[in-house]
Amino acid sequence: MARFVAIRLARALLTIGMVVTFAFVVLRASGDPARAMLSPETPAAAVEAFRKAWGLDAPVGVQYARYVLAIVQGDLGQSMRDGRAAITVVAERIPVTLMLTGPALALNLLLGIPAGIYAALKHGRLADRLVMAIAVAGFTVPSFVLGLVLVLAFAVELPWFPSGGAGTLRQLVLPVVTLGLGGAAVLARFTRSAMLEVLGQSYIRTASAKGVPWRGVVTGHALPNAAIPVLTIVGFMVGNLIAGTVLVESVFSWPGVGSLLVVSVVSRDLAVVQCILLVVAAAMIVTNVSVDLLYGVLDPRLRDASYPIGGA
């Protein structure tokens, strides 16, 4: 167990180190922050002063060293746009984004998993084909297209929901559906195939042969086994949601971390971008560790270090 934790920690640190470096390299390589931040008419002297103030005049290696050192000391820098600590700027957006991703994840799980189970239990019949046809449609349509279609349909044609902004429950509906539907479709397909695989196993026949009613076979024997591969996909799902939220927040002018990222990248607000990337990396690491721990809960074979099945 101690080894498991140590390996996990080392991996997490490595990931964060890579994210930090990546952010630095990409943002420095893609343009001059001073130029992006200041208007084109700014006098050369003022640009120089700006560079000096933000340490942009030092050699890149030194900048990188300072930057890493600051992060290690817990200093994520200041936003070049409004001078506040980057972490403060990002932190106030996090709850706004969670208001979107939380319900979207719930939609993923509560729609995708039952739909997949249902389709598997109706394998080969009309209901199965119908659910799968919808699922295929659901994940082939890109989310920005879906978002625009939803806005046209339910905000413009039928003015049921507002097309953007945050604050009310009604404003939440369209962005959550846009963000959650694709993942639900992926999860439905995956849950279905996991269930079909499990339903073909010998222990399912054993359960029926010992007189367990079909409902009990499904809930007591098939689902607990199918949950193991489905969990893997739920882990990916969280990553997809984080990526998707950037897009959906822009489409629906949702003032979350995603919108902040777009604005900050455009204006080369380095500290804020780096801070967002760190937050995202941390979220992914927390997700992966939770998934690993849940594996242990779901699968006794993984709790047993001596048993030769993949795992951590």
Place this chain on the structure above:
Amino acid sequence: MTDACKEPIIEIADLHVAFDNVPALHGVDLSLRRGESVGMVGESGCGKSVTWLAALGLLPQRAQISGSVRLAGEELLHEPASRLDKVRGGRIAMIFQDPASALNPVQKVGDQIIEVLRLHRGMERHAARAEARRLFDQVGIPDPARRLDAYPHEFSGGQNQRIMIAMALAGRPEILIADEPTTALDVTIQAQILDLLQQIQREMGMALVLISHDLGIIGELCERVLVLYAGRVVEEAPVDRLFAQPHHPYTQGLLKALPSLETKPHRLVAIPGVVPSATDLPMGCAFAPRCAQRVERCGEWASELASIPNEGRHKAACLHVASELAPAEVVAA
């Protein structure tokens, strides 16, 4: 033995099974008396498992099934699941070939047994656990109190099969179907499991159906044997009769392929050829293409089990038995 013991506990009649219109069973008849032990033998794919899976309603829905399966006189075939759930595990229990995959990998073995005790014997959790411990004892799992909380992967193949047997016994069945219970196990473990089955069958007085492709195993445990080939029973006899005087050339072939103390392994004679696939069965006797004793008419003869003259309990489905052909007519290969 009293008369009650003689009456059949289960009677399968004219059982036909087809998958996507390809027949797998062509009318199997089988009856089993209370407490009797019957073996079913035949090469892989000849319909041994399908017979019992069909009887218990365990085949996928696309399987087309007809005929009759009567348990103590009551029809089981096409009965609603709610009624079959009482029979399965309660009156007829079944154990399977690969014990490692036949147990639920994410459930404690004790809970898998307790599930049967609660379903079929209405036991409370506490009583069920005590009974599960006793069953573990009975099938020879050491340290039962602790091992009930282990998972299947923590046991060896042989131990898992013992757990399957304990699970089968939990419902106090009248019939135990053991479908190749030792095929996946080491030879030494095989013998132990067979001993256990035999001992339990005697103690509990239940009927035992032992499915195997190994006549030797069946010879040791069973009173009566059914030989299956390509979805039909081709010979049926008390064990000693079958060993002494096999009538069907297929049975003769199986016996020749059997290692014994006298024959050295290299002198074993395998039956030439392979079982025909269900999609292109030959006309007439399905064994004819592999049969050294075939004659012209085998190709059009409608296979039928017939009693051997003066031997009511010995039947074979061979043209030579049916017509008692003179040996001269045999086209020797």
